[in-house]
Amino acid sequence: MNGTYPHRVWRLGADVDTDQLAPGAYMKFSIEEIAKHCLERVRPEFAGQVRPGDVLVAGPGFGIGSSREQAAAALVTLGISAVIAPSYSGLYFRNAFNVGLMLLTCPQAETLAEGEHIALDLEGGRVLRADGGVLPCAAIPDFLRDMVQAGGLLPQLKRRLADGSLKANPMFSIRHDTRS
Amino acid sequence: MNGTYPHRVWRLGADVDTDQLAPGAYMKFSIEEIAKHCLERVRPEFAGQVRPGDVLVAGPGFGIGSSREQAAAALVTLGISAVIAPSYSGLYFRNAFNVGLMLLTCPQAETLAEGEHIALDLEGGRVLRADGGVLPCAAIPDFLRDMVQAGGLLPQLKRRLADGSLKANPMFSIRHDTRS
Numbered sequence: 001m002n003g004t005y006p007h008r009v010w011r012l013g014a015d016v017d018t019d020q021l022a023p024g025a026y027m028k029f030s031i032e033e034i035a036k037h038c039l040e041r042v043r044p045e046f047a048g049q050v051r052p053g054d055v056l057v058a059g060p061g062f063g064i065g066s067s068r069e070q071a072a073a074a075l076v077t078l079g080i081s082a083v084i085a086p087s088y089s090g091l092y093f094r095n096a097f098n099v100g101l102m103l104l105t106c107p108q109a110e111t112l113a114e115g116e117h118i119a120l121d122l123e124g125g126r127v128l129r130a131d132g133g134v135l136p137c138a139a140i141p142d143f144l145r146d147m148v149q150a151g152g153l154l155p156q157l158k159r160r161l162a163d164g165s166l167k168a169n170p171m172f173s174i175r176h177d178t179r180s
Numbered sequence: 181m182n183g184t185y186p187h188r189v190w191r192l193g194a195d196v197d198t199d200q201l202a203p204g205a206y207m208k209f210s211i212e213e214i215a216k217h218c219l220e221r222v223r224p225e226f227a228g229q230v231r232p233g234d235v236l237v238a239g240p241g242f243g244i245g246s247s248r249e250q251a252a253a254a255l256v257t258l259g260i261s262a263v264i265a266p267s268y269s270g271l272y273f274r275n276a277f278n279v280g281l282m283l284l285t286c287p288q289a290e291t292l293a294e295g296e297h298i299a300l301d302l303e304g305g306r307v308l309r310a311d312g313g314v315l316p317c318a319a320i321p322d323f324l325r326d327m328v329q330a331g332g333l334l335p336q337l338k339r340r341l342a343d344g345s346l347k348a349n350p351m352f353s354i355r356h357d358t359r360s
Contacts, residue, residue: 061267066319067319067321087241087267087270088270089285089318090267090268090270090272090273090274090283091273091285091321091324092270093270093271093273093274094273094274094277094324097274105269138244138269138271139246139247141247141271144271144274
């Protein structure tokens with residue numbers, strides 16, 4: 001692992017679907033078992049060779065298909081630091097942060113190469129390349145970065161209910177009684 | 181309003197962004213005030229003529245831009261029943277359900293016409309046209325349909341904490357301590 005550019009790229013195509021990420025045949029098993037079969041149809045070596053800190057880089061439409069949360073949780077189980085793609089299925093985007101997986105929306109994601117090592121500036125919303133190149137990403141709101149850091153929605157919620165900060169959460173700042 | 185096909189279509193283009201939905205100049209005001217300026221740059225008549233039950237139909241990339249929740253809350257305030265588009269910004273998709281706005285992911289959305297009246301089969305994930313045509317949409321998981329029906333994430337959460345059903349929520353069914 002390179003200290004300055006710690007994240008190794010696994011490069012995938014467009015429209016990676018939830019059945020490739022969490023194959024239907026294994027859905028009755030544990031997330032550890034499902035993770036062993038993650039992406040086996042498109043990258044048979046993936047689950048065996050992936051290392052914690054690696055990132056997935058893909059084309060548009062990442063996570064299309066079903067709403068199964070295991071398609072995001074399998075990547076968390078394998079230690080993937082982030083997915084970087086130009087666009088996501090809305091349901092996948094929702095599930096991913098809920099289970100603690102960081103997704104970066106990066107229009108130029110597909111310029112990254114298989115095996116390349118990169119750094120992530122999550123606060124600045126940027127991918128940093130070893131050649132000095134910078135790929136801008138959509139900003140990730142603080143509360144979603146916190147959610148990933150906490151390990152997902154439920155741990156974040158528990159923490160916030162415990163420390164009394166729930167009402168200060170921007171996620172809950174909209175009044176919901178204004179339809180009249 | 182047509183009883184069988186109750187939802188009137190407002191037809192927009194691709195890449196409708198959050199600044200069109202909730203213009204930056206009004207962000208310090210209430211959501212009711214922001215809603216009066218919703219889409220005024222692309223459809224000046226919208227906020228004045230929209231009726232509860234109307235739907236927005238748009239091209240790909242609906243809701244790109246900032247993470248401001250008001251871009252979804254403004255449509256809830258105006259009584260919009262749903263947005264129908266081929267794809268969404270991930271952040272917008274997340275925010276929308278959190279504030280009680282239904283988004284339908286519909287590859288053929290752009291075949292719908294301005295002023296057309298349609299019906300929505302949310303459980304089946306379908307748009308129904310008066311000529312008998314049916315447009316398939318990505319299935320919406322039960323807990324997200326529930327969330328919209330409850331008026332958003334916070335009301336849903338309050339209800340579930342009160343009735344003890346939180347642990348049964350599929351949103352929380354993934355174990356988060358399995359990284360070892």
